[in-house]
Amino acid sequence: MARIGLFKNLIGKGQRGSISIASPLSGAVIPLESVPDEAFAKKLMGDGVAVLPDEGIVVAPFDGVVETVPESLHAVGLVSDEGVELLVHVGVETVSLGGRYFTVRVAEGDRVKAGDVLIEFDLEAIRAAGYRTETPVIVVNGDDYAGAGSVAAGTVRRGEPLLVLREKD
């Protein structure tokens, strides 16, 4: 089941009427409401889930295009070939690090394949600097779908299913 799920996920399409999104990070899956940042916890930017990473790597969860990489390098905005707009925001308040401890491997406009490394970050150094590392993975254009839900529980490895979007009828 897990294997099939992973395969479906890599080609971007889950069961009929839904889109499966793979996890861009490895770590513990936590609800968005538990992220110590109101904007994410209250789903101001959209629905999704957060991952508490256990390694400093963000990969592309699908084939698509890098839409935005802020100068502070702590986040990446992606658009999948199916039109899903996903924001991966590493840590909380990490914009204040001004790019320190982050290395971005892609540029705005780049085409990426599922599994491509997008961002590498020094998890220990970010923690040591006093920042929380909960990483929201947010569907920014959630209005285009009927709903989003987490399908992972406990821990997830990058590339494994994380979110499912239900398509509108």
Place this chain on the structure above:
Amino acid sequence: MKSFDYVMTAPEGIHSRPAGALVKKAQEFESEILVSFGGKSANARKLFALMKLGVKRGDTVSVTAEGADEELASSAMADFLASHF
């Protein structure tokens, strides 16, 4: 059409989190709201478009609202920017 200029005072300009708040605000209005900077315009309802403007502290953005509630939208956006950015 109603428009105004605003000088960013927020230390990090329009980055992901505050941009999300701006999107939410813009969604309250029927009018099309555009944020322009550096020769580019972003629909205020589109998070990635706003982030891509790369607006930083000290930059001047121009905001336009066009539609049935443009008067209200423009003044509400001006208030919102002043208190959040």
